[in-house]
Amino acid sequence: xxxxxxxxxxxxxxxxxxxxxxxxxxxxxxxxxxxxxxxxxxxxxxxxxxxxxxxxxxxxxxxxxxxxxxxxxxxxxxxxxxxxxxxxxxxxxxxxxxxxxxxxxxxxxxxxxxxxxxxxxxxxxxxxxxxxxxxxxxxxxxxxxxxxxxxxxxxxxxxxxxxxxxxxxxxxxxxxxxxxxxxxxxxxxxxxxxxxxxxxxxxxxxxxxxxxxxxxxxxxxxxxxxxxxxxxxxxxxxxxxxxxxxxxxxxxxxxxxxxxxxxxxxxxxxxxxxxxxxxxxxxxxxxxxxxxxxxxxxxxxxxxxxxxxxxxxxxxxxxxxxxxxxxxxxxxxxxxxxxxxxxxxxxxxxxxxxxxxxxxxxxxxxxxxxxxxxxxxxxxxxxxxxxxxxxxxxxxxxxxxxxxxxxxxxxxxxxxxxxxxxxxxxxxxxxxxxxxxxxxxxxxxxxxxxxxxxxxxxxxxxxxxxxxxxxxxxxxxxxxxxxxxxxxxxxxxxxxxxxxxxxxxxxxxxxxxxxxxxxxxxxxxxxxxxxxxxxxxxxxxxxxxxxxxxxxxxxxxxxxxxxxxxxxx
Numbered sequence: 001x002x003x004x005x006x007x008x009x010x011x012x013x014x015x016x017x018x019x020x021x022x023x024x025x026x027x028x029x030x031x032x033x034x035x036x037x038x039x040x041x042x043x044x045x046x047x048x049x050x051x052x053x054x055x056x057x058x059x060x061x062x063x064x065x066x067x068x069x070x071x072x073x074x075x076x077x078x079x080x081x082x083x084x085x086x087x088x089x090x091x092x093x094x095x096x097x098x099x100x101x102x103x104x105x106x107x108x109x110x111x112x113x114x115x116x117x118x119x120x121x122x123x124x125x126x127x128x129x130x131x132x133x134x135x136x137x138x139x140x141x142x143x144x145x146x147x148x149x150x151x152x153x154x155x156x157x158x159x160x161x162x163x164x165x166x167x168x169x170x171x172x173x174x175x176x177x178x179x180x181x182x183x184x185x186x187x188x189x190x191x192x193x194x195x196x197x198x199x200x201x202x203x204x205x206x207x208x209x210x211x212x213x214x215x216x217x218x219x220x221x222x223x224x225x226x227x228x229x230x231x232x233x234x235x236x237x238x239x240x241x242x243x244x245x246x247x248x249x250x251x252x253x254x255x256x257x258x259x260x261x262x263x264x265x266x267x268x269x270x271x272x273x274x275x276x277x278x279x280x281x282x283x284x285x286x287x288x289x290x291x292x293x294x295x296x297x298x299x300x301x302x303x304x305x306x307x308x309x310x311x312x313x314x315x316x317x318x319x320x321x322x323x324x325x326x327x328x329x330x331x332x333x334x335x336x337x338x339x340x341x342x343x344x345x346x347x348x349x350x351x352x353x354x355x356x357x358x359x360x361x362x363x364x365x366x367x368x369x370x371x372x373x374x375x376x377x378x379x380x381x382x383x384x385x386x387x388x389x390x391x392x393x394x395x396x397x398x399x400x401x402x403x404x405x406x407x408x409x410x411x412x413x414x415x416x417x418x419x420x421x422x423x424x425x426x427x428x429x430x431x432x433x434x435x436x437x438x439x440x441x442x443x444x445x446x447x448x449x450x451x452x453x454x455x456x457x458x459x460x461x462x463x464x465x466x467x468x469x470x471x472x473x474x475x476x477x478x479x480x481x482x483x484x485x486x487x488x489x490x491x492x493x494x495x496x497x498x499x500x501x502x503x504x505x506x507x508x509x510x511x512x513x514x515x516x517x518x519x520x521x522x523x524x525x526x527x528x529x530x531x532x533x534x535x536x537x538x539x540x541x542x543x544x545x546x547x548x549x550x551x552x553x554x555x556x557x558x559x560x561x562x563x564x565x566x567x568x569x
Contacts, residue, residue: 047566049081055531055558059084066569072096082106085118099127117146117164134185137173144168165196176211184212203232207254218264225257243288250283267309274303297328315345332379335364350395356388367414374453380415384408400429418451436474441467457496464489479515484508508532525564532557 047063061084066077074094081087085108092101107119123140143166150162174187191205207228214221232250236243258275281295306319323337339360346353362382367375386407393400402425409420428442443465450458466487473480490504513527534555 044569045566046569047564049084049562049564051084051560051562053558053560055556061087062089063564063566097128097130099129101125115147115149115161117144117148119144132179133175133177135173135175137171139171140169142168142170162199163197166200167194167196168192169194181215182213184210186210201232201234201248203230205230209256219261220263221259221261223257223259226254227256228254230254244286248283251281253280253282254278255280269308270305271307272303272305276301294329296330297326299326300324313347316343317345318342330379331369331376332364332367335362335379337362350393352390352392354388354390358384358386358388360384374416375412375414377411377415377417380417381412382415383410396432398429398431400427402427416453418453420448420450422446422448437469437471439467439469441465459494459497460491461493462489462491477517480513481515482510482512484510503536505533505535507534521568523566523568525562525566527560527562527564529560529562530558531560 044066045064046066049059049061049063051059053059059081061081062079063081064077064079066075068075072094073096075092077089077091079087079089082089082104083106085106088103088105090101090103092099101124103121103123103125105119105121105123107121109117119142121140121142123138125136125138127134127136129135144164145166146164147161148164149159151157151159169192170189171191172187172189174185176183176185178184186209188208189206192202193200193204194202205228207226209224209226211224212222230252232248235247236245255278256276258273260271260273262269262271264270276299278297278299280297283295285293285295287293301324302322304319304321306317308315308317310316319341321339323339325335327333337360339358341356341358343354343356360383362380364379364381367379369375384407386405388406389402389404391402404426405422405424407422409422411417411419424444424446426442426444428440430441431439433439444463446460446462448458448460450460452458464487466485468483468485470483471481486506486508488504488506490502492502493500509529509531511527511529513525515523515525517523
């Protein structure tokens with residue numbers, strides 16, 4: 001029998017985990033470009049693009065940007081590579097108090113094991129808005145198809161490719177009343193998940209919520225409450241009779257409410273918040289291997305206060321936050337985490353800087369494990385101290401940002417993880433060499449040194465950097481452009497000074513294109529790009545007694561030729 005982590009299971013499991021993603025950024029030209037250097041264009045256009053690639057299939061897509069306005073009514077159509085991977089098509093209309101929208105979105109991406117999956121989403125929405133009332137309804141249906149890595153243990157450990165064929169349908173609606181200084185609203189949402197391949201369990205979720213707000217002078221108050229349930233009801237397929245039930249009727253009831261208030265008194269901005277979240281598993285219990293399966297309940301309470309005061313170009317802020325969690329039938333049923341912070345921001349002309357100090361502590365109830373078992377690090381008592389430094393400078397032609405974070409954790413003696421020290425440095429910037437040339441660059445590093453039980457030391461280091469160069473030569477009818485981007489990311493791990501191997505990934509991306517204006521309305525673009533990607537993916541390494549899956553890597557050299565045609569309407 002294959003065990004799957006379903007929506008219901010995710011709702012009742014409670015664990016804190018963080019992971020760093022040091023892959024090469026997928027949108028380098030946008031993420032690190034000079035935003036102010038590009039002027040938006042609102043001319044009505046339609047276009048067609050086609051691309052032939054050696055690494056992926058041919059791509060065809062439509063592009064359009066059409067606007068029309070007259071006497072309180074306006075229409076728009078936006079398309080970007082519609083019909084191709086990672087494209088969209090949206091049509092919207094505003095007719096007085098009514099607004100309508102239709103959208104089709106296609107997304108294609110690689111998962112953590114470099115196996116592809118495609119999502120196609122179709123949605124429709126309508127909204128009615130006046131000075132007193134706002135009402136909306138939206139429906140969407142998404143199909144996800146592709147492959148992922150799965151494994152079985154019996155008769156021997158084996159990896160294999162598993163089909164992804166999911167359909168998710170969502171419907172939500174709401175209404176809100178609002179006045180000059182108040183608002184109140186109701187909303188409801190329903191979600192249905194279906195696995196057309198019959199692998200994952202089908203499930204559904206419903207939720208109803210109410211929100212209200214009040215603005216009085218310099219004081220703002222907002223409150224919300226929501227109640228819902230998540231349901232999984234389906235047969236259990238098994239080759240033997242180990243599971244004592246043939247159908248799982250699972251249900252988790254959810255309850256959430258929150259409140260936040262802020263005000264300004266004598267130049268000091270004060271704020272306070274409170275939130276509560278409860279997950280009650282009412283799935284029932286049954287005997288399993290001479291034991292009783294016990295549903296897991298969980299709840300989380302979070303509250304805090306903060307204050308800020310601005311003196312000239314300097315802003316001072318400080319705050320306190322408390323996070324309390326309760327987990328039934330767990331190694332440690334209660335944990336309490338408290339945090340205090342202080343921050344100073346300073347701005348002088350184009351220069352901005354800040355420094356932030358944070359101190360936190362985690363305690364909790366007694367552990368329900370034996371003395372010879374180590375406590376889990378995310379539940380163990382912990383003291384944390386961190387410092388964050390930031391520096392930024394920006395002008396019309398150049399700018400840069402630097403961020404440094406130092407953090408130190410100390411755990412109780414009963415935890416397998418004793419202490420951990422972390423340092424991360426991130427730097428990015430741009431330089432407008434001329435009106436035709438822009439240089440973008442970024443770099444970063446992160447080191448994590450940990451001390452585990454029996455004085456075992458673990459050192460992790462992550463590094464990444466990259467740069468891009470763009471240049472355009474423009475005359476009256478023709479524009480020639482070239483661009484180059486290089487990106488690198490890597491990591492290295494050592495245990496007791498013994499190297500455990502490293503991971504790295506790099507990418508070269510070069511492009512040359514020509515824009516040619518045939519006449520005042522019709523223009524074309526022809527482009528050629530070269531991409532070299534290399535990834536030392538450990539998933540490609542064979543493991544003894546485990547069948548490895550071939551071609552998981554994204555090591556390739558790709559040549560792409562594209563043609564684009566645009567017509568101004």
